[in-house]
Amino acid sequence: MKNFLLLIIFSGFVFCCSHAQDNPISLEFKPIIAKIAANELQVEWSSITENNINRYDIEVSGDGKSFTKIGNVLSKAEGGNSTSPLNYTFARSATGLLAGVTLFLLPILGFSANKARRNKTMFILAFVFIGAAALTGCRKSEVAKNETLYLRVGQVDNTNHILYSKIVKVQ
Incomplete structure (x- = not known):
């Protein structure tokens, strides 16, 4: 074709x-x-x-x-x-448009990361922290x-x- x-x-x-x-x-x-x-x-x-x-x-x-x-x-x-x-x-x-884009990409990055238990734990903690910051921090404007x-x-x-x-x- x-x-x-x-x-x-x-x-x-x-x-x-x-x-x-x-x-x-x-x-x-x-x-x-x-x-x-x-x-x-x-x-x-x-x-x-x-x-x-x-x-x-x-x-x-x-x-x-x-x-x-x-x-x-x-x-x-x-x-x-x-x-x-x-x-x-x-x-x-x-509100949160860029945060939403970032949060959408984080799981994709996690799946490509090293599968070691420590790395997964760090990724989950980072995801929760960034997600909480994005949801609360983007309300100001x-x-x-x-x-x-x-x-x-x-x-x-x-x-x-x-x-x-x-x-x-x-x-």
Whole structure:
């Protein structure tokens, strides 16, 4: 099966097409707006057209490389197809977003650690300590001013193929 990916940026619009011989899907977005206001992550985007789309997955990252899904929005297109622009919004409390990403990654790191009993015990203690600190420490404000949060939107078709938007820095 031959695959290709084409990305065109023209006049503020991002056009991206992925083609697999069996099931082509396309990703066409206006620029994504992501910001934190009133302790809430707010994301806005518009699809230009939709072809066989089921939903949009919202993912965040503290480093712009390792992303964690924090929610999704179902396609507004009837049957997943639309030739007209559709506007979407997503909102979620910003409290603990980066802590949630970190806590999600800790068990993965633990499974790859040395299996010795002492290392497991240290990992469990560290996990409990960091988890408690994250849950209590992130209540003071939305996302600390010195923390950077990145976001991307995944367009998921009806066969669960995903194409991602350009990564944006949350303002």
